[in-house]
Every structure is written in structure tokens, then in C-alpha cells.
Amino acid sequence: MPIEIPTDKWPGSVRSATIGATADQGGSRARTVTVGGEKTLPFMHFETEIPNPPIIAVEIRDRRPDDWSPLLLQVWGEVINDPATWAQAAEQAGADLIQMTLSLVDQAGNPTTPQGAVASVKAVLSATGLPLLVYGPGQAEVDNELLVAVAEATKGERLGLGLCEDKNYRTIVATALANGHLVTARTPMDVNLAKQLNILISDMGFPMDRILMDPTTGALGYGIEYGYSAMERLRLAALQGDGMTQLPMIVTPGFEAWKTKESKVGAGVPEAWGDWAARAVNWETLTCITLLESGADIVVLRHPESLRRVRAAIQDLMAVPQVA
Amino acid sequence: MALSGIQIYKLLPQTNCKECGFPTCLAFAMKLAAKQVELTACPYVSEESKAQLAESSTPPIRLVALKSNGYEVKSGNEIVLFRHEKTFYNKPGLFFRVLDSENPEAIKAKIAAADQYSVNYVGIDLTMDGFAVASVSGDPAKFANAVSAVRQVSKRPLILMSRNPDILAAGLRPVDGETPLLYGADASNWEAMADLAAQHKTALGVIAPTLEGLADLTEKIKTKGVEDLVLDPGGRTFGSGLTLGTQIRRLSLKKNFRPLGYPVIAFPGDAGDPSLEPMLAAQAIAKYAGFIVLDNFSPEAVYPLLVLRQNIYTDPQKPIQVLPGLYEINNPKPEDPVLVTTNFSITYFSVANEVEGSGLPAWLLVTDAEGMSVLTAWAAGKFDAERIAKAVKEFNVAEKISRKRVVLPGHVAVLSGELEEELPGWEIRVGPREAVDVPAFMKTAL
Numbered sequence A: 001m002p003i004e005i006p007t008d009k010w011p012g013s014v015r016s017a018t019i020g021a022t023a024d025q026g027g028s029r030a031r032t033v034t035v036g037g038e039k040t041l042p043f044m045h046f047e048t049e050i051p052n053p054p055i056i057a058v059e060i061r062d063r064r065p066d067d068w069s070p071l072l073l074q075v076w077g078e079v080i081n082d083p084a085t086w087a088q089a090a091e092q093a094g095a096d097l098i099q100m101t102l103s104l105v106d107q108a109g110n111p112t113t114p115q116g117a118v119a120s121v122k123a124v125l126s127a128t129g130l131p132l133l134v135y136g137p138g139q140a141e142v143d144n145e146l147l148v149a150v151a152e153a154t155k156g157e158r159l160g161l162g163l164c165e166d167k168n169y170r171t172i173v174a175t176a177l178a179n180g181h182l183v184t185a186r187t188p189m190d191v192n193l194a195k196q197l198n199i200l201i202s203d204m205g206f207p208m209d210r211i212l213m214d215p216t217t218g219a220l221g222y223g224i225e226y227g228y229s230a231m232e233r234l235r236l237a238a239l240q241g242d243g244m245t246q247l248p249m250i251v252t253p254g255f256e257a258w259k260t261k262e263s264k265v266g267a268g269v270p271e272a273w274g275d276w277a278a279r280a281v282n283w284e285t286l287t288c289i290t291l292l293e294s295g296a297d298i299v300v301l302r303h304p305e306s307l308r309r310v311r312a313a314i315q316d317l318m319a320v321p322q323v324a
Numbered sequence B: 001m002a003l004s005g006i007q008i009y010k011l012l013p014q015t016n017c018k019e020c021g022f023p024t025c026l027a028f029a030m031k032l033a034a035k036q037v038e039l040t041a042c043p044y045v046s047e048e049s050k051a052q053l054a055e056s057s058t059p060p061i062r063l064v065a066l067k068s069n070g071y072e073v074k075s076g077n078e079i080v081l082f083r084h085e086k087t088f089y090n091k092p093g094l095f096f097r098v099l100d101s102e103n104p105e106a107i108k109a110k111i112a113a114a115d116q117y118s119v120n121y122v123g124i125d126l127t128m129d130g131f132a133v134a135s136v137s138g139d140p141a142k143f144a145n146a147v148s149a150v151r152q153v154s155k156r157p158l159i160l161m162s163r164n165p166d167i168l169a170a171g172l173r174p175v176d177g178e179t180p181l182l183y184g185a186d187a188s189n190w191e192a193m194a195d196l197a198a199q200h201k202t203a204l205g206v207i208a209p210t211l212e213g214l215a216d217l218t219e220k221i222k223t224k225g226v227e228d229l230v231l232d233p234g235g236r237t238f239g240s241g242l243t244l245g246t247q248i249r250r251l252s253l254k255k256n257f258r259p260l261g262y263p264v265i266a267f268p269g270d271a272g273d274p275s276l277e278p279m280l281a282a283q284a285i286a287k288y289a290g291f292i293v294l295d296n297f298s299p300e301a302v303y304p305l306l307v308l309r310q311n312i313y314t315d316p317q318k319p320i321q322v323l324p325g326l327y328e329i330n331n332p333k334p335e336d337p338v339l340v341t342t343n344f345s346i347t348y349f350s351v352a353n354e355v356e357g358s359g360l361p362a363w364l365l366v367t368d369a370e371g372m373s374v375l376t377a378w379a380a381g382k383f384d385a386e387r388i389a390k391a392v393k394e395f396n397v398a399e400k401i402s403r404k405r406v407v408l409p410g411h412v413a414v415l416s417g418e419l420e421e422e423l424p425g426w427e428i429r430v431g432p433r434e435a436v437d438v439p440a441f442m443k444t445a446l
Helices: A070-081 A083-092 A114-127 A140-153 A170-179 A191-203 A224-239 A253-259 A276-293 A304-318 B005-011 B025-033 B047-057 B104-116 B140-153 B165-175 B190-200 B211-222 B238-255 B274-286 B299-312 B345-358 B374-379 B385-394 B410-422 B435-445
Strands: A016-019 A033-036 A055-061 A097-101 A132-135 A160-164 A182-186 A211-214 A298-301 B064-068 B071-075 B093-099 B119-121 B124-126 B130-134 B158-161 B181-185 B203-207 B229-232 B291-294 B325-329 B338-342 B362-367 B405-408 B427-430
Touching (some): A055 A083, A055 A253, A070 A304, B005 B025, B064 B158, B064 B203, B093 B140, B119 B299, B124 B299, B165 B190, B181 B229, B190 B211, B211 B229, B274 B299, B410 B427
Parallel strands (some): A055 A298, B405 B427
């Protein structure tokens, strides 16, 4: 019997955003990445073309992150003592994009200075041709001080600067505007809060195609369903034509999953949790695939094996299925 | 598809006779739409209307239950595409497959381990739902032996897998009286399979490479009186699985397309890459599978899958909460510390498990934050100094302890000043942001 598959025809679409600039474009990147542009729900190839695949970013730090799970410290090995070698290793592992978070204090315990932050960012830019997102340590005053210096020293590179939050976004947005960068706008798992911050940022005259929206997510077992549904609702709103939600979404399954006890800790946990290393990668990849299904455009991961598996899933999801 | 009150009203006599107990037919129709009364309360409704109303009240995705002695796995009856629109109701059954080519003792060992597997997540014990036995030997006796082996170590519902009806008939003997899923019927064997399913009152898997073929088959099988069907549309990769799962769900919900109004079964191991099996199963959980058959059982893969299923199938309108109050962990004495957290159950269990595991005694003050986590509640104004002070007073904390000191979650360090004003004479301390760091904090800083 003939079957007519119900298809959605949406009035709206997601904006696309390009991160990084090549030498021709005023930067120094070997390549750039473009995300977003969707005209329908994730991977619905039978409705319309899906213009860009989701992008995999790897999270690195400007110094060895001693508080990370030993599994991560082991798998990356020596490279994580230096952000430049770490970025190179991440590129070799198959990352599309590097996300570097600056630390509050350096290895010796001294506060990170603007000069130090600029040096780390420049070292990473020289070591890899990938585009780069640079986030501050998460304290408003320090973030602003470090990110302004970084933005000015890398004018034209089209970095992504973050995190803009409702309590602290003006300085970051202003310097991104002046120096040709993008920003990441983070809000806590709520459609209206996400819209509100996007409005505040665009009210400063910042171009919408340079905002990445981080709706925040919880890890598997720790509130992923809230992030999942907030993302589905944001993407549906975007497709229905709500301009302030039509931004590519970036989420951090690596950060969230590796914060959980399931990933972080190997000893003193129930036997029913199984093998630690395998469980940790499952925790990160299951968090990630679930967020890809709900509309993530950029996923930030930590473990190279997770990257390999998520890459395989994305390649498969981006191939137009024969059934369609 | 469910009818609205107005649509139902049009099918009623519209005489406002009040014999149903409601003042008007419209009021009665509204109650019917809300499923709060039965149509039989109306003595005058026509046969034609009854038929139409019965049809409309049939769920767009049929509920299929697999049963064994004391166990039941239900799938179907879903009414939305996105969980935020209402909720997802019946969690997909998680099955583990063994082959009849394996030695019965090896089968028993594998099944016993999976059968006894149980893991606790936020106070809930999660387990596997059942097992699949697949015939690869082509030998009915061997298949029956494998089914018997499984039955010796597990009572959970089964999926019996072969395209040969004689082999399935042999496999049914050791599980007489149960409702397994026979998998399955395809274009070449459907008549014999439907007869077998009808005879034993089992559910039947239906296999076809296209949705058209699948719809043709279910219609034919229904004429044999078999209605508990489970669909296998193919789709073993991420892309095809997502596409077919979505198309079938949409046809059922948006078009009320009965021939495909059944749960879907997924085989994430069939893609052939064991390292990707958990992710494929995860996609099947989020995107519409009703039964999921794994080829690899390991706690490190099953635990996250069971948790994901629990998360996705949580009712978004009802955040899972614990009762606000002062909880005692490891038998605290008056001098032991008071830790503050919210009543979101994941938050509560994260903190409580850490403190319990550390062996250190503490009072855990669970504040009513309307079931939100610390950061979310704080952002929404549901976890502030006023609420925390109110909880301290409401639960008589001062009477149970000797040292007036509370520890705030690190994420809300900003509240300490206000809380000092709300609780004069109390010492306010700021603890770590994450539950996992609480024991170290208690040992070193308190």
C-alpha cells in the first residue's frame, strides 16, 4: 500500500555561524568550521538538505588540569602539560575545533595574567590550524580581563569567546565586536532565559551570526532530560520562526559527563557500575548522542575514544539513508 | 486519534436529558474527552456514534505486552513525538540476545548474570527486562534446548527468533502459557507465523525492508486475528534507524495510520561494531524504539542505558523530588555538621550517597526548591537565603544540633551574606560545588 510520510515544512531556519578565519579572511587558520543552517529537525534528510554536520570540539586547558579524572590524564599523557602540544594531539585525534579554558592560576599557583593568557592562546594558534574557542576561568572580573587581552591580540581570527552569561556579557561582547570574534552565550536549561540573553547581546549591536548558544545540559543521570527537552524546544521554536532562538547550539557533554562520579571515580563504587574506563566513555558518548538527537551543532568532548565513536555516529547520521 | 470535547459532542444526542448525571451533553462530552466518565453512562447514544467513539479511543500505537511467569514488559500507547509535549509512557524493554549455537551451560551462565543484574539509581532498582533466543543452528531441538536453558535461570519474558515456524514451534514448548514475542513474520512465512502466534496467543514481530511492505504485512496478519504486533522496519545504522523510527511514529500520531500503529523493535548490535552498540541503543531509547535487543551484556554499558531510559521517560511535568526535611545520614550526633541542599531527587541522592559512602555522620537539610537542582533553583529564585532559613526553622534544626553552623553548596556561595542576616547567630560555611567533593571537604574543612 502506498504511504505518504508526514513531512514538516518549517517557516524558520537556524542561522549559520563560521568559526575561525583563514589568512585570506584576516586570520591564520588552516580551515574554518561552519555550523547551523538547519531547516528542519536533526538529520531529517527526507525533508530537506542538512547543510552542515555537527562539529566535534575537544576541550583543553592552558595548564595540566590536575582535578580531571585520572582516566583523562592517562589517555592524553604528557601532552597536557602544554596547551600547544595538547591542541596538536587533539587535532591528530580528529577534532574539528579546539575549546581552551583558561585557568584561574598557573601551575605555580600565581594568578593567570592577561599576558600569560595571550601567550597560551597564541601558542595554540601556532600549533594547530583548527579554529579555537577560548573561555575564561568562570569568574566575571578575571574572565573580562583575560578575554579582552586575548581578543585584542588575536583580532580577526574569529575565535569564539566565552562564556557570556546574563550577569556578565557586556565586556566580552564588546571586545568580540571590536575584534571580529564570536561569543558563546550560556544560560541554564531554559528556553526563555536563552532567548533573553540572545536579545541582550544582539541589543548591543552584535551580529546574530556570531553568537553560539549554549543552553547548558546535565550529564546522563544528572538532569540530561532537562537539557534535552530545552534543546528540542529551542530548535522547534527556531524552526517555527522565533528569531531569537535561531542560533547554532553548543553543548558540553565532555565537561558534564566527566564531572559525574560514574566517570570520575573508579574505586568505592557499586560493582553493578561495571568497568570504570568503559563506563566513563559510555557516559560521555551516551550523553553526547542524546544531545545530538536533540539538536546540538557543536559538542565539546574530552576523551579521544569518545571522539572516535561520536565521529562514526555523526558520519552515519549525515549520510542520506537509502530508506528516505 | 483522541477526539476533542466538541467533536465528541457532535456524536451525542444533544438532548440535554441529564440522565448521564451531567447538566448538558456538552458537559458530558468534555468529561468523556478527559476520560473521566464512560460512554455507557449515556442511554441514548447511537450505535454508529459508539463505533466512531470506540475507534477514536483506540490508542494510535497499540500497547503490546510480553508476559512470563510474574513478569510483564509493555510497550506502545505513546501519544507524543517530543517528551516535553506530555511525556513518554512505556519504557522500551531492554533484552539481551543469546544464540542457540552456544553451549547450554554457557547460555545459562550468561543469562544468569544478566538476569540477576540490578543497579540502584536515585533509589530505584533497575534491571534487564528479558531475553532473546535466536536460532542460528536451524535445528528445532537445539533451539528448544537453548530456550529451556534460559528458562532454567531466568523467568523474564522472552523473544524467540527464527524465520522458520517449525523451529519457533519447538521453542514455544518449554514456555507454554507465556506470551513471548515470536520474531518473526516476513513476506514469505507470514501465514504460518500468524497461525502459530494465534494458536499460542503470542505477540508477533513483523519484518519488511520497506514501510509499504511492512504495512501490507500487518494488514494481512491482522486478518488472521493476530493484533499484538511489533515492527522491524530494518534500519540498523544511526541514520536509517532514526529516519524509520521517526517516520513510523509520525504516521501513527499525525495520520493515525493503523497499519504501522505498533511498537518498533531495534537491534543495535546488528550494525556489527560492539563499540557503537551502546550509542545505537541510546538513540533507540530517545527516538522511539519499543523493544531493544542487545548482543553484548556488560554492566558498564547497561547501567548508562538503564539510566538514560529512566531520564528520557521521566514525566517533564513532575520533576522527581524527595520530601523536604532534615535527613540523618550515618547516625549524626548534635555536634555533627548540617549540610544544605535542594529537594531535586538527583541532587539529593548525589549528596546523600557521597556522605553515606564517606562514613561521616551529617545532617542533610533538604530545602523545598520545587524539585530543582541547586543552580537551576537558584537561577529561578527557588533556592535563596529566605527559603533556606525557613527550612532551618520549619524542621527545628536548632533543637537537634549543638553547633549552629550550616554548610551551603559551593554554587550558591553568593547567598552566604544574606543567610547570615536571615539566621543571626549561625555560622555560614561554603562547601564544594560538586557532591563528589563533599567527603574531602568534610574531612579537611569541618
